[in-house]
Amino acid sequence: DAMVIQNPRYQVTQxxxxxxxxxxxxxxxxxxxxxxxxxxxxxKLLFHYYDKDxxxxxxxxxxxQSRRPNTSFCFLDIRSPGLGDAAMYLCATSSEDRDNQPQxxxxxxxxxxx
Amino acid sequence: xxxVEQDPGPLSVPEGAIVSLNCTYSNSAFQYFMWYRQxxxxxxxxxxxxxxxxxxxxxxxxxxxDKSSKYISLFxxxxxxxxxxxxxxAMRVEAGSYQLTFGKGTKLSVIP
Numbered sequence: 001d002a003m004v005i006q007n008p009r010y011q012v013t014q015x016x017x018x019x020x021x022x023x024x025x026x027x028x029x030x031x032x033x034x035x036x037x038x039x040x041x042x043x044k045l046l047f048h049y050y051d052k053d054x055x056x057x058x059x060x061x062x063x064x065q066s067r068r069p070n071t072s073f074c075f076l077d078i079r080s081p082g083l084g085d086a087a088m089y090l091c092a093t094s095s096e097d098r099d100n101q102p103q104x105x106x107x108x109x110x111x112x113x114x
Numbered sequence: 115x116x117x118v119e120q121d122p123g124p125l126s127v128p129e130g131a132i133v134s135l136n137c138t139y140s141n142s143a144f145q146y147f148m149w150y151r152q153x154x155x156x157x158x159x160x161x162x163x164x165x166x167x168x169x170x171x172x173x174x175x176x177x178x179x180d181k182s183s184k185y186i187s188l189f190x191x192x193x194x195x196x197x198x199x200x201x202x203x204a205m206r207v208e209a210g211s212y213q214l215t216f217g218k219g220t221k222l223s224v225i226p
Contacts, residue, residue, distance in 0.1 A: 004157075006157075031212060033212070040122070040218070040219075041218060042202065042216035042217060042218050042219060043158070043202075043214075043216055045212075045213060045214070048212050050212070055212070090157050090158070092157075094212075096212070102146075102148050102160050102163045103160075103214060104160060105150075105157035105158045105159070105160075106157050107155075107156050107157040108156070108157045110155065
């Protein structure tokens with residue numbers, strides 16, 4: 001039973017062409033995260049939503065934006081993808097209404113840039 | 115010095131062996147510790163979650179935390195080929211802090 005679902009699993013886009021990745025969750029968690037993971041590297045947090053409050057990491061490029069229209073869905077928009085943005089993008093969720101809950105990840109979207 | 119150090123491997127063991135995976139950290143404020151398993155082309159899957167020094171066991175997996183030495187371990191007993199994956203340690207400072215600090219991951223291969 002998939003609880004954090006990411007679509008599509010694989011995405012190919014052209015250099016500079018905007019792309020949107022989506023994430024949905026059935027856990028009713030109030031916090032959602034987007035990570036970037038490059039080959040053989042640890043996931044890097046881009047931003048997170050606590051309910052509707054958006055929190056950007058200081059070193060996340062302006063090229064990356066996010067939307068969370070409701071509790072279940074969150075989107076990652078890359079406005080003008082560059083070759084360096086090719087990576088796995090991971091969505092995660094956690095419940096921060098109950099302390100000490102870990103993050104649960106989706107299976108990711110692998111983004112390729114032509 | 116990185117906040118979390120994890121040997122990237124690769125680590126190859128025969129089926130049935132006991133596997134020991136380790137991370138060291140420098141920030142004494144870390145309070146919560148996790149181990150994730152990541153198969154190729156998949157997202158990280160939570161294996162163990164603990165916040166106190168000592169051992170926590172779940173089936174063939176045991177997580178060990180030594181806060182005085184800033185050292186955590188994951189032991190896998192009776193390793194199986196299906197355990198072949200990358201294992202990531204992760205930690206956070208306190209409840210309400212959303213930032214996870216990950217190790218780089220150790221790639222494990224269990225040979226039949």
